[in-house]
Amino acid sequence: FGPDLFKGERYWRYWLENTFKNGMLDYIDAISIHPYRDVNPETVIQDYRELRLLISKYTDRDIPIICGEWGYSTPANWNGSGSSAVVPDELTQAQYITRMFLINHSQDIPITIYYDWKNDGVSDEEVEQNFGLLEFDGVTTKQSGAALKVLAETLTGYYFTERVDIGNKNDFLLKYTNKDMNSIYVYWTTEQDHTFSLKESVNGVLKTMDGVESVVNGNNSVFTITNSPRYLIVDKPHSFTFETSERVSKKIKDVKEWVKFSENWIAPTMLNGVTSFTNNDQKVVYKKDSTGIVHMSGVMKVGATGKLNRVAFNVPEGYRPSRYIEVRVPYGIISITPSGDFLIVQCDDANYFVFSCMYKVD
Numbered sequence: 001f002g003p004d005l006f007k008g009e010r011y012w013r014y015w016l017e018n019t020f021k022n023g024m025l026d027y028i029d030a031i032s033i034h035p036y037r038d039v040n041p042e043t044v045i046q047d048y049r050e051l052r053l054l055i056s057k058y059t060d061r062d063i064p065i066i067c068g069e070w071g072y073s074t075p076a077n078w079n080g081s082g083s084s085a086v087v088p089d090e091l092t093q094a095q096y097i098t099r100m101f102l103i104n105h106s107q108d109i110p111i112t113i114y115y116d117w118k119n120d121g122v123s124d125e126e127v128e129q130n131f132g133l134l135e136f137d138g139v140t141t142k143q144s145g146a147a148l149k150v151l152a153e154t155l156t157g158y159y160f161t162e163r164v165d166i167g168n169k170n171d172f173l174l175k176y177t178n179k180d181m182n183s184i185y186v187y188w189t190t191e192q193d194h195t196f197s198l199k200e201s202v203n204g205v206l207k208t209m210d211g212v213e214s215v216v217n218g219n220n221s222v223f224t225i226t227n228s229p230r231y232l233i234v235d236k237p238h239s240f241t242f243e244t245s246e247r248v249s250k251k252i253k254d255v256k257e258w259v260k261f262s263e264n265w266i267a268p269t270m271l272n273g274v275t276s277f278t279n280n281d282q283k284v285v286y287k288k289d290s291t292g293i294v295h296m297s298g299v300m301k302v303g304a305t306g307k308l309n310r311v312a313f314n315v316p317e318g319y320r321p322s323r324y325i326e327v328r329v330p331y332g333i334i335s336i337t338p339s340g341d342f343l344i345v346q347c348d349d350a351n352y353f354v355f356s357c358m359y360k361v362d
Contacts, residue, residue: 001030004068014282016051020058031055032068038084038325039293039360040190041100042172048107067104071115072096073130074142075123080324080335082127084359094147095188095227097133098209099172101151102186102229105160106174114148143210150211154231158184166196170291171225185232190291193226204234268313274344275301286315288361294319296336297356302347310347315340322362329355 002024005015031051035044048065055063072087087093097114104112119136121129129136133145141149158176164185166173173187173196187196201219209228216232223232265285270276276284277299284298300312319340326335326345331353333346347353 001028001032001066001068004032004034016054017057020054025055025059025061025063028063030064030066032066034069035067036070036083036085037358038086039358041096041103042190043291043293043358044100044103045107048109064108064110066111067109067113068111069113069115070100071131073127075125075127075130077124078127079125080326082326082328084127084325084327084357085131086127090143091228093142094144094209095229097144098147098151098229099188101148102172102174106163146211147209150207150209150231151229154207154233155184155186171196183234185234186229187223187225187232188227188229189225190227193224195222195224197222202232202234204232207231207233268315268342270300270313272310272312273303274310274312277301284313286319288319292361293358294321294361295356295358296342298354300344300353300355302344302350302353305347305350307346308344310344311341312344313342315342319361321359325357325359327355327357329353329357 003016003019033047033051035047037043051065072085072093073083074087074090074093076089078086087096100114101112114133116131116133118134118138119130119132119142122136123129132142133148134141155176158178161175161177161183164173164175168189168191170190171187172189173185176184176186198221199219202216202221204216205213206216206223207213208230223230265287267276267283267285270284276282279299282299284296284300286294286296288294294315302308302310302312304310315336317340320338321336322338324335324337326333331347331349332344334355334357335343335345336357336359337343344353
């Protein structure tokens with residue numbers, strides 16, 4: 001399998017399409033990617049969709065996608081260098097990692113390799129030292145490690161069946177079933193906390209992401225849905241009807257409007273002698289989707305190599321990160337500043353500088 005590629009939006013597609021054209025799909029049994037990101041894991045769904053469409057364009061074989069490496073780091077006092085797959089605290093790491101595995105279940109990803117088993121050091125500044133499920137001592141469990149233990153123990157013997165629509169594209173309710181047709185419903189949201197209701201009578205157990213259990217018994221039960229996944233374990237086969245709260249239903253946007261908005265790419269004005277390739281698959285562009293995530297990618301001719309700290313372009317307010325972001329790319333290092341400057345920090349190829357990144361706008 002291969003190529004263990006970091007998914008870098010348009011560059012990712014350009015590279016893969018050319019290798020697919022040259023017959024790579026005839027020689028591998030699976031496509032492996034490393035979908036690191038500094039935003040919530042649900043954004044990977046579109047990446048998998050695009051990759052499957054690309055595979056189907058060049059082969060009739062059923063080639064699976066595997067997640068060869070993925071994780072989130074928790075440096076409390078991040079120094080801004082290294083990977084940008086950083087979250088603010090252990091709770092967010094636990095939420096994202098649990099959801100990462102659940103999303104991969106729902107997207108038919110047969111293998112998910114998490115990085116990392118334990119922290120690689122004790123620094124609270126270095127991003128590479130804080131990806132672990134355990135602390136550096138290999139004994140002390142972080143909240144993410146405890147959450148994954150709960151997930152594994154709860155869902156062992158169950159397989160993903162379907163995602164249940166409860167009226168909001170940002171609410172996730174996944175149904176798991178075992179050989180006896182008993183069910184577990186796992187639910188969470190990417191929005192603020194709210195509620196949804198279950199119309200029928202239910203007897204079972206509600207378990208939090210951290211493993212705290214409570215009994216559920218009765219009709220028209222109302223559940224709070226948060227960023228932390230919870231498990232509704234029912235004691236016999238059921239078919240339920242779920243409804244979101246009225247407040248959430250009013251917030252639902254038309255999907256066509258969202259798709260139209262998310263496809264509006266913007267070509268920036270290039271600065272300081274840096275030029276953009278003009279091919280559509282390589283042009284420097286950026287956009288912001290309806291969830292507030294800014295996407296950037298393209299290929300540039302920089303004209304020089306080394307440590308440059310050269311401003312290639314500037315993005316306007318509304319597209320600027322709240323903190324300094326630094327990302328390693330195939331031929332160097334880039335950064336985006338809170339003032340909107342896109343900096344080429346390090347350039348290793350003066351004539352073909354490929355980049356791609358995503359970040360959340362607060």
